[in-house]
Amino acid sequence: MAAVHRLFCPAALVLALVGAPRDARARTAVVATQLDYDAAPGCPGAARFAAIVIGRLGYDAFSPDAPERVIVRVEAAGRTLEGRLEWHDASGGVI
Secondary structure, eight states: OHHHHHHHHHHHHHHHHOOSOSOGGGOSSOOOBEEEEEEOTTSOOHHHHHHHHHHHHTSOOBOTTOSSEEEEEEEEETTEEEEEEEEEOTTSOBO
16 A cells, blocks of 8 residues: 555645646746645655645745645545645635
8 A cells, every 4th residue: 555655645646736837927926835734654745745846836835934824634544545735824714
């Protein structure tokens, strides 16, 4: 099962989080947010996950002092993985 996590987890997370095009001209605004990331064993760590997202977006979207926060959770659920992504505004409300 660890091999499945190593292959599936990065691909699923990247597809779920960064469906945005690489071309900077397609981007309407640069977004900065805090990253709160926790994933099942075998998934990339927070630094690796951030690097994947940064590479896909073409800029660093993560800043520890950003007003908004993205929470990413990936947990094992039997033989599969379940992921959750929440985006919170500066007041803590879910966007």
